[in-house]
Every structure is written in C-alpha cells, then in structure tokens.
Amino acid sequence: MSMDSFFGSLFDMVENNNSEVDRCPRCGITFGDFKSTGLLGCSYCYEHFSKSLIPTIKRVQGGLVHVGKIPMNASKEVVSKRKIDELKIRLRELIALEDFEGAAVVRDEINVLKKNLEVGEQNAE
Numbered sequence: 001m002s003m004d005s006f007f008g009s010l011f012d013m014v015e016n017n018n019s020e021v022d023r024c025p026r027c028g029i030t031f032g033d034f035k036s037t038g039l040l041g042c043s044y045c046y047e048h049f050s051k052s053l054i055p056t057i058k059r060v061q062g063g064l065v066h067v068g069k070i071p072m073n074a075s076k077e078v079v080s081k082r083k084i085d086e087l088k089i090r091l092r093e094l095i096a097l098e099d100f101e102g103a104a105v106v107r108d109e110i111n112v113l114k115k116n117l118e119v120g121e122q123n124a125e
C-alpha cells in the first residue's frame with residue numbers, strides 16, 4: 001500500500017463534511033478530491049488537510065461533545081455504534097498527532113466493529 005492510499009483510507013474513516021470543500025491553498029485540490037483519489041496534489045496538502053481536522057479535536061477535548069452514558073438496557077448494536085463513534089474521535093486525534101501506526105490500529109478496530117454490526121443486522125432479518 002502506498003503512503004498516499006494509506007492516508008486516503010484513514011481519511012475515509014473520518015466523517016468531516018465541512019472538509020469536503022476545503023481547498024489546499026498551494027495546488028487547489030479539495031479534501032473531497034483527495035478522499036476520492038487518495039492522492040495528494042502537493043507536499044503541502046497533507047499539512048493543510050490535517051490542520052482542518054484539528055478544530056474538531058479541540059471541540060472534543062473542550063468537552064463540548066457530550067458522550068453521555070450508555071443505558072443499561074442498550075442493545076449490543078447501540079453499544080457497538082457508540083464504540084465506533086468513540087474510535088472515530090480517537091482516529092482523528094491520532095491523525096492530527098501524526099501517529100499513523102496507532103491510527104491504523106484504531107481503523108482496524110472500527111472495521112471489525114462495523115463488520116460485526118453488519119452480521120448482527122443480517123441475523124436480525
């Protein structure tokens with residue numbers, strides 16, 4: 001896997017719609033372009049797009065995102081979905097910290113949880 005597609009797959013996991021129209025000031029590609037092609041337009045792109053993720057992390061650390069408690073009677077599905085949300089926040093933090101090894105581990109955890117959720121939904125039918 002090339003480094004560009006590695007970053008691309010990480011950013012695919014991070015749902016940040018505001019960044020879709022964010023443009024690299026040097027080469028002009030958008031975050032959406034980057035996500036769809038997995039290719040950076042220039043050496044500044046990564047730096048620029050990673051900065052655009054940081055305000056999200058600051059909001060989380062500032063406590064404005066209230067995670068709340070999971071009710072005792074919450075279904076397994078709800079618990080898994082909450083866990084995925086928490087992991088996505090963690091993934092953003094790791095990307096911002098440029099800890100790509102850690103980010104890859106978290107990404108894999110999210111994939112496993114998502115797969116389990118899909119299996120659960122199929123069994124419920």
Ligand SMILES: [Zn+2]
Pocket residue numbers: 024025026027028029040041042043044045046
């Ligand atoms: Zn660029």
